[in-house]
Amino acid sequence: MTMIRHHLPDALLMGYAAGTLPEAFNLVVATHVSLSDEARARLGAFEAVGGSVIDDADAAEMASGSLDRMMARLDMLPQANARAPLAGDAIYPAPLLDYMTRGLKWQSVGRGVKQAILKTDGAASARLIRIPGGQAMPDHGHKGTELTLVLQGAFMDGNRRYARGDVDVATEETEHTPMAEAGVECICLAASDAPLKFHGLLPRLAQPFFKI
Amino acid sequence: MAIGDEEVDWAALVLRVRDHQDRAAFAVLFRHFAPRVKGFLMKSGAGDTLAEECAQDVMATLWQKAHLFDPTRASVATWVFTIARNRRIDALRKARRPEPEDLPWGPEPEPDQDAAMALQEDTMRLGKALAQLPEKQRALIERAYYGDLSHSEIAEETGLPLGTIKSRIRLALDRLRHHMS
Numbered sequence: 001m002t003m004i005r006h007h008l009p010d011a012l013l014m015g016y017a018a019g020t021l022p023e024a025f026n027l028v029v030a031t032h033v034s035l036s037d038e039a040r041a042r043l044g045a046f047e048a049v050g051g052s053v054i055d056d057a058d059a060a061e062m063a064s065g066s067l068d069r070m071m072a073r074l075d076m077l078p079q080a081n082a083r084a085p086l087a088g089d090a091i092y093p094a095p096l097l098d099y100m101t102r103g104l105k106w107q108s109v110g111r112g113v114k115q116a117i118l119k120t121d122g123a124a125s126a127r128l129i130r131i132p133g134g135q136a137m138p139d140h141g142h143k144g145t146e147l148t149l150v151l152q153g154a155f156m157d158g159n160r161r162y163a164r165g166d167v168d169v170a171t172e173e174t175e176h177t178p179m180a181e182a183g184v185e186c187i188c189l190a191a192s193d194a195p196l197k198f199h200g201l202l203p204r205l206a207q208p209f210f211k212i
Numbered sequence: 213m214a215i216g217d218e219e220v221d222w223a224a225l226v227l228r229v230r231d232h233q234d235r236a237a238f239a240v241l242f243r244h245f246a247p248r249v250k251g252f253l254m255k256s257g258a259g260d261t262l263a264e265e266c267a268q269d270v271m272a273t274l275w276q277k278a279h280l281f282d283p284t285r286a287s288v289a290t291w292v293f294t295i296a297r298n299r300r301i302d303a304l305r306k307a308r309r310p311e312p313e314d315l316p317w318g319p320e321p322e323p324d325q326d327a328a329m330a331l332q333e334d335t336m337r338l339g340k341a342l343a344q345l346p347e348k349q350r351a352l353i354e355r356a357y358y359g360d361l362s363h364s365e366i367a368e369e370t371g372l373p374l375g376t377i378k379s380r381i382r383l384a385l386d387r388l389r390h391h392m393s
Binding site: 033145 | 251264298313353354378389
């Protein structure tokens with residue numbers, strides 16, 4: 001397992017446990033949890049809260065004959081086979097690979113930076129980003145929340161270093177210029193629940209075009 | 213004499229379903245959990261008919277996936293909650309839900325009894341701590357799980373006492389990794 005220094009905030013893990021995040025954020029959480037047993041244990045704790053909520057839920061009476069119908073149905077239910085776990089590879093954990101296998105189109109967004117949109121529905125979007133070593137991400141601020149999970153290489157955001165498994169959470173107030181470390185290409189999974197605002201002229205023109 | 217719910221060993225019943233397709237054990241689980249799942253789904257915005265149907269499906273999934281239940285990592289209520297949550301996403305939002313990579317099972321087919329017992333006790337303590345939270349805070353947490361709050365509306369500091377149960381699950385994961393290597 002990877003040594004993670006920058007973890008997901010509680011609100012996002014709780015949202016994932018509760019099942020209320022947009023799909024693109026779910027993808028970042030599922031990928032992050034695949035890389036960190038600490039995150040998996042924290043998620044388990046938030047799911048235990050859900051267990052308590054359901055245990056204390058006001059019971060709603062089941063329809064009459066419900067149990068009988070259920071019992072009659074049991075014999076017809078095939079035993080679910082233990083799924084052969086879908087394995088990730090050295091860079092991309094399984095939940096992410098699952099999305100990538102449905103077609104990945106890399107587009108150049110300038111300065112050697114490439115991105116590929118992952119198809120998700122709902123109010124957020126997800127994309128993979130590849131930044132050459134030593135290169136800066138295009139300067140951008142945000143509306144809403146942006147999550148950036150590192151899969152390979154590392155980047156600096158201010159004086160904080162983000163490496164494989166780390167998540168950078170940027171909010172409305174954040175104006176930042178993440179800079180990939182010299183050396184290996186930095187690959188990240190990013191999700192945002194509002195379009196990014198780029199400040200340079202070219203990226204701004206490209207933005208509606210590339211859906212970022 | 214009726215047995216108080218707190219004294220029922222739910223995990224043992226799921227293991228009976230897993231090992232013997234024990235229908236009587238399943239019926240006990242159904243009577244306890246199905247109405248709660250239905251209540252949970254109705255609080256989440258499902259109508260009576262849909263909630264009834266989904267609660268049945270959740271219990272069917274419990275029957276079919278009993279072999280995937282790990283009592284060292286989750287209580288039965290927690291496991292049922294995750295099944296109900298996924299069913300709700302499927303039914304109400306018709307959305308896909310990416311799941312974390314599965315952890316393969318270690319070579320030991322039997323979960324560690326002591327670890328399972330400790331997890332159940334920690335879960336019970338968590339439930340009691342939740343019940344003792346100030347009413348306003350507890351209501352907010354419930355609303356988050358019923359799907360009434362977006363992640364940006366969830367407080368950054370939840371004030372939930374999750375350290376103990378998190379450490380317990382972490383230990384179970386470490387054991388699993390140890391067996392795998």
